Amino acid sequence: MIVVLRLGHRRVRDARVTTHVCLTARAFGASEVWVDAEDRELERVVEGVVSRFGGPFTIQTGVAWRKALQAFRGVKVHLTMYGLPLDEALTDVSKVARGKDVMLIVGASKVPGEVFGLADFNVAVGSHPHSEVAALAIALDRLTEGRWARTKFKGASVAVRPHPRGKDVVQLRAGKGRVAEEE
């Protein structure tokens, strides 16, 4: 089980980027996302995607991050441009993670210094400033060995059928699902 912990979320400023973090977590193989600040609208958006495109995937907001980090029994990996290179670190992470849950920690802007100490590993997806969304996608891709490309989600009400030139969205069952434009 992989859980993503999102730190430093501010509802207005980070609304869209945190939404991207949550949906990237879901699409690339995490089964939960925990967000430090409470945000009902974010929960609604993410749960709407799970309802339409399937799960399992859950979101919790208003999570006490320090307690969550301290209580987590698996391997805690903080994604930061200051950490050790992903390719090198992954060998060590994989050794320790065997059979254990993994937490991936991603910050918005500045992360409290103590996170570097509370994490088991500080890992850089490139030592350059870019995006926690990109870092999360690449880290999940590597950790799961690209399993996202073959994942079947359960309980979806709609599905996209790959198409070379247009949009082909299939209604799978009557219910809450709406065939809407997705971001």
Place this chain on the structure above:
Amino acid sequence: MIVVLRLGHRRVRDARVTTHVCLTARAFGASEVWVDAEDRELERVVEGVVSRFGGPFTIQTGVAWRKALQAFRGVKVHLTMYGLPLDEALTDVSKVARGKDVMLIVGASKVPGEVFGLADFNVAVGSHPHSEVAALAIALDRLTEGRWARTKFKGASVAVRPHPRGKDVVQLRAGKGRVAEEE
């Protein structure tokens, strides 16, 4: 040469996500980003990162996207959750792209329908809603076979030295560079 074309940018709503798109383009091996809407502040932020962390990487905003798409002589790949699966599509893209420039097109929210026709390939990084930042990172990773992890940028004034527990930022030369917190 890989260029990223960002469509549908709205300065206020998309400020942060488009910044992530641009920095992800740079960090994962594109050499240019073109943004449809004019946005001097975005240019300033991206050029600041290039000045501190190196290049070559250029940004243009206020790009007439339809003309740019029509005039582009290389292979145009539109990243969309409605397209053909990345792993399958990549074989065809690579055949066509041999020695040619590649344009990766990413939208913010809804993309005009004609883009599906103007692109040579419509490619899905997973047929699920997530993030154009994640899609771009994975697509660049695959297209360049992970070259980003070994790239040396030129003309940087600062560099991050990988560290297991903290931040180690090295000043490479006097100049415009500031050792500042990066996102």
